[in-house]
Amino acid sequence: MPRGIELSTRDDHWAKSMARLKSVAVDAVLLTGAGLMIELLVVAFSGRRSPAGMLLGAEDILDLLHYAWITAGAVVLAILWNLLSGWLGASPGRALVRGIPERERDIPWTHTLRGWFTILFIELTFFTGWLITEVDLPTFLTKFSKASDIVRGLVHPSGAVLHQGVLLLVQTIFLAFMATAFAIPAAFAISFLAARNLTRGSALSRLLYTATRTVMNLVRAVEPLVWALIFISWVGIGPFAGVLALWVHSVAALTKLYSEQIESIDPGPVEAIMATGASTLQVIRYxxxxxxxxxxxSFTIYRWDINVRMSTIIGFVGGGGIGYILKPRVDLGEWGEVGTLVLLIAVTVWLMDIVSARIRERIV
Amino acid sequence: MPGFVGPAVAIRVEGLSKVFPGGVRALSDIDLEVREGEFLVVVGLSGSGKSTLLRCINRLVDPTAGRIWIFQREITGAQGAELRRLRRQIAMIFQQFNLVRRHSVLDNVLSGSLGRARLLPSLFLRYPAEDRRLAHEALERVGLRDRPAARADALSGGQQQRVAIARALLQKPKIILADEPVASLDPALRHSLMRHIEALNRDEGLTVVCSLHDVDLVKRYATRLVALREGRLVWEGQPDQFDRRTYREIYGTDAEPASNAMA
Structure with missing residues (x-):
């Protein structure tokens, strides 16, 4: 028997244990979340007051929660649920990690503990979110007048910044374009490493896959604004810093989109080319x-479109483009001039949107 | 010293099993020998393991256990360049044709020569003049001489499968694996397509392993038959031994052959 085969059964066993551990971990996280949200809601509606006599706000309550106890309880519950899954039905973690088991596929969700837990979890998230983001409908509905100055300015644009605005708008569009153009080759190359269906071959390729995914997720998690700050201190204030900031973010975003596209290809032609005895590079090429x-x-054009929008914000911190002159006017309350610039941005974004949608329709 | 040596063994399969990662057992302990020049047809219900068996032979699927030899060279366990060299001898024809849809017909045919092509030119779709000549020849043989520049997906199903046969030809294989080659085609076209494969077997002496559904086709083209049921090899015989009783044994008692081809 070839040696690889013994390895694969051991891998199988290993993979199974890992999957079990993963489902317990996911359950523990979910149950911890649910437990904490329940405690938060209970405290919030119990009428407890702070020493100053005010009702406790969400932030104060977050300080009071019993994190350790709830986590410990959740871990115990998660283990119990996974052990007793024959009796309680598969836990949400099990369903997420390994799929819903065969014999439970046909049970409607209303007849499973997992289904009710999911509903409870979503409801809890909604009400907790309401408290934490301090949703305040009465104020929203009655205090519009305070903002009317700004709105009046916006609808009465001033011509004073029109000329400079248009110039910087051109810069914005090119800035976004350069960022996208630089991102294409990098994202193209990296996306093949980040596609699961191409990286099953060896342990090395799986490692590369995981590493690429992790790094790209981290890069994408950092806002372009932060990248802009980094590059401004690197290459100085100006559009080039903006190009670099959007470039980094675009590489990560495009890698994700590209690699997902690679993962969803028809495997048929790949098999056909492999069967001719072609090498890996040839299989990828054909x-x-x-x-x-x-x-x-299509994704790339869409990305350019997004980059135009983002470059406005990048400009706020000195990354070039139209945002650069927008920020001081916002700070000074020159709402008429802000209105002009916002209008320019809106028209551009609107046009880009139409054009990119048209082109994408034609391509796919 | 033996007076007569029979045709060489083209494919030898020993104790082949395949269990997919989900736990599905597709093949159990298959032993099989295919002699050079045979037209072996594999029958069995959908899901009986026919495709997996074919894909194990050229290692598009990695077996869980067992060994396979292609002309005395073991392909199980072969890696990298050696595996590719062995694959070059085995062309494959698929139910869904599996052409590169956006490439031209000619480029699709030429891709059959990738196994021996030089890497860099092939990445730019450049091929030696000799292979281009062969490609035109192959297209002529399958009756598609006049459309080398058409995009593959502009062709009808029957034409696409003929392009796939031309691609297989360009590979200069010794063995052809055909996985339900006519199942996606209009019934009226099935015989004409099968005749192309038969010609390769008869005229070029290529060994063919082909999975088929249609009893008519099975009896017409096979020189030998094997049947799979739930991943096991349950029957082996000549086409004329493939009668109603065997059919029921293979396909289950509810099954009825679709035609009167069967005595």
Missing amino acids: GVVPQVIPPFL
């Missing part, structure tokens, strides 16, 4: 690339 080019183009 089996994968022709299938992903049109969606890649």
